Amino acid sequence: MTRAAYSPIPTTETPDIAESVPQWTSLQKLGFRLLFTVGGGMLAVTGGVVLLVTVFGSVVGFDEGHYPCERLLWLLAQIGSYVARGRSVEITRSAGGDMLWMWCFQLGWIVVALPITALWTVMDRRRPNYRSMAASLLVFARFGLALVMIFYGWGKVIPVQMGYMPLPEHQLQLTGDTSLFNTLWGFVGASEAYSVAIGLIELLSGLLLLWNRTWVLGAVGAVISTAQVFLLNLTYDVPVKLVAAQLFLVAVAITCPYWPNLARVVFNRGGTRPVELWSPLWADNRWLRRAGVVAKFGIAALLLVITGVGGVMAYIGYHTPSSTLDGVWRATSFTIDGREATLNQADPQPWVNVAITDRNKVPKLGVVRFVSQEPAGYTTRWLLTIDGDRLELRKPDSDITQVVLRATQPDQDRLVLTGELDGKQIKGIYERRFMERSKSHFRLVSPPIPMDSVR
Structure with a gap:
């Protein structure tokens, strides 16, 4: 054998793993922990409970029993109320929102989230970054926003959200005696075609948010829809300002990876660049990915069926007089x-x-x-x-x-x-x-x- 046979094979240098992993600053990590606990918690606790309460009230009704998760609502509301007012607050049922206990509920979660963030900071100081958790938060925000957009869009495509306004009981109120809220509801309810049109935008935005290839288009539609809803709720005193504001913030926040490209287009500062999103947690696990896809579309389909059937039944009820007294x-x-x-x-x-x-x-x-x-x-x-x-x-x-x-x-x-x-x-x-x-x-x-x- 020649000497060359024993020569070592040249190898490339393996880079230091610590150097290849992006390092976030302490301030960046603290900021994300606050965002995850406060924002992610509100998405899960507030958004989940609000959606559950809304669906529960629409499908089951509130004539008997209590809100779902009422003990959790009560506990967080009391925490927020004692911090802000020094006394307890009563949980009252209402067809609308923006009640005092709902604001206290939001504050209560923020108060609970702060010590969670502090404990997390002490126990997890050495993690280099939270890219995977940030990507997971974006995925869950997309899904939560999609469900809400589907729910409210479906309620307008099947015109029942404001569909009760043309009923006889609402026809005698003088214009000057009509509240801003009822003026807006009557304006939309007077034209089923307009209700269907704005509902289609909300519904399609929600459906597009479910697919990875189309979610950006859905997010843009959601930004436009939620901005309009928030502005109308604010200026017409519709008692759903808090939820509308949160939905608008979520819609804007999930588009943040694309803000630099948007700025380049708006200010004509060079061409856009491809955006590579970070991989969420457990993205490499094929079975978990498949289970997530099944759960995502299964829950969305269930919501469509439940609200669709309820909407059709309500529409039939609104448009079918029971006697000639009507x-x-x-x-x-x-x-x-x-x-x-x-x-x-x-x-x-x-x-x-x-x-x-x-x-x-x-x-x-x-x-x-x-x-x-x-x-x-x-x-x-x-x-x-x-x-x-x-x-x-x-x-x-x-x-x-x-x-x-x-x-x-x-x-x-x-x-x-x-x-x-x-x-x-x-x-x-x-x-x-x-x-x-x-x-x-x-x-x-x-x-x-x-x-x-x-x-």
């Missing part, structure tokens, strides 16, 4: 103790218009209400129980029947109400009133509009 009625005669009522009549005042909503075809999703209107335009909302020709009216905050009326109909467009109101016998003869809005429809060619009507 509608808006105009008084042609109203007598009190046998004498014709006058416009300045008091104790009781005559009901010049009434609206009856009798949409009770779908169990648990029925709407049965009675609204009376006085000559001055003020309206009174009553809960209604219909038993044949007997109408039982009670105030929303009362469990006791306050007015009992007997309803007869000579034909489907006429109604006679008799009974006792404020200790006096009343009789109202009504004819069905067809609202002017029912004549409105889409037109490419519009009739002339008087010039002074827009001043």
Whole structure:
């Protein structure tokens, strides 16, 4: 053998592992720990509970029982309340948000997250970086945002979120007496086509967020949608400002890897560069990846089915009158103790218009209400129980029947109400009133509009 056979094979130098791993500064690591515990915790605790509460309230209802996870809600709310106010706060049920206990709940989680961050800092000081955890946080934020966008988008594509506004009970309120919240809800609810259009943007954004190839496009759609929702909620006093703001922040935050490219395009500073996202935790485990994909699409599909079925049932209920009593009625005669009522009549005042909503075809999703209107335009909302020709009216905050009326109909467009109101016998003869809005429809060619009507 020649000497060359025994020559050592040249090898490349193996770089020092410590030098190849990116090192984050102590401040960067502390900042991420705070982001992960506060932001990630709010995503998991706040976002999860809010979504669960919303779905629970929409599908199951809050007529009986409590909020899901109410003990956790209560504990965090008390922590936040004692820090901010020095006393406890009551958990109250509401169809909206932004209540005091919800703000305290948010503060309570921040208070809990701070010692968690401190303990984490003490126990994990030597880790070089948190790239994998940051990538995992982005993935979970995408998924959480996708679920919320799907939920609210589906509620507009099947126009039920604001779909109750065209019901008879909402038709007598004077414009000047209508709150900003109801003005916005009525504006969207008045046009199913518009509701479907904005719902499609939200729904498609949520669906696009589920796929790795399309999630950036979905995130852009979510930024636009949540920005609009937050602005509307803020300016029209819709009591969901807190959640809307959080959704907007999540939508903006998950796009942060692409901000440099966006800045280059906006300021024309050179070409864009490919973005390589960090790998999340356990990305190399094929079985965990597959399980995550199955769970992701399984939960999204379940949400679509549950809210879709509930939405269709609610839509059917809203648009299916249960009797000919349903509608808006105009008084042609109203007598009190046998004498014709006058416009300045008091104790009781005559009901010049009434609206009856009798949409009770779908169990648990029925709407049965009675609204009376006085000559001055003020309206009174009553809960209604219909038993044949007997109408039982009670105030929303009362469990006791306050007015009992007997309803007869000579034909489907006429109604006679008799009974006792404020200790006096009343009789109202009504004819069905067809609202002017029912004549409105889409037109490419519009009739002339008087010039002074827009001043």
